[in-house]
Amino acid sequence: MRTSDAVGRYGEQVAVAHLEAAGMRVVARNWRCTDPVRGEIDVVARDGDALVAVEVKTRRCGPAGTPGAGHPFEAVTPVKAARVRRLLVAFADASGERAGSLRVDAVAVLRPPAGPARVEHLRGVA
Template sequence: MSRTRGQRALGQAGERLAAVILRQQGYHIHEHNFRCRAGEIDLVASDGEELVFIEVKTRRGSSWGPPEEALTCQKRRKLIEVASHYLELHEAYERPWRIDVVAIQLSSAGRLEAVRIHRGAVESED
């Protein structure tokens, strides 16, 4: 499925906003848009001793429901696969890690309405 330029811009703006908010919450951002053969993850960060992979979902207006609803089972599996690849690539097997989801809701006029951080929102099926 191809995303329009407007959708990409909205997603990028959401990722930038999420990075700012996460830094304010004490996260240390290491990478933006980590890509590998398995896919992409929006942010890689540390929260204390934990390595955190972060998926950002941004929605404008409420007609499509909350941003979290865009996180399908298939996307959850992909996030786990990308996180596993990152851990292998960076030899971080022993480090505790989790996948967080940041949901950003904007009004139809583009004003920030809500930011929700879901810690450990995606769990490995090990």
């Protein structure tokens, strides 16, 4: 397994724990779609009546505690967020999950050289 894959898996585990601690219920992880929209949703969760696609971005931090590749949220562009929203619609159609609303969130996991990860959660990015 590549180091970047291991960091990503770690970040998703941390993000799921954070979402569940916040009262959300995870419905699916790493859901893939090839039609009509190609792509993957990292985490699909329920937040009350809302169905939420969660884009998880993880970065390792250097000794100063800052990520070398920029903040994880910088990778969640408006284009990426819109694509994840289209994937969420496809997930809802394919799974039969009904919701009062659909939402896209982003979770940043910052992994320092030592100590626990820092988690930031942005709700409603799309």
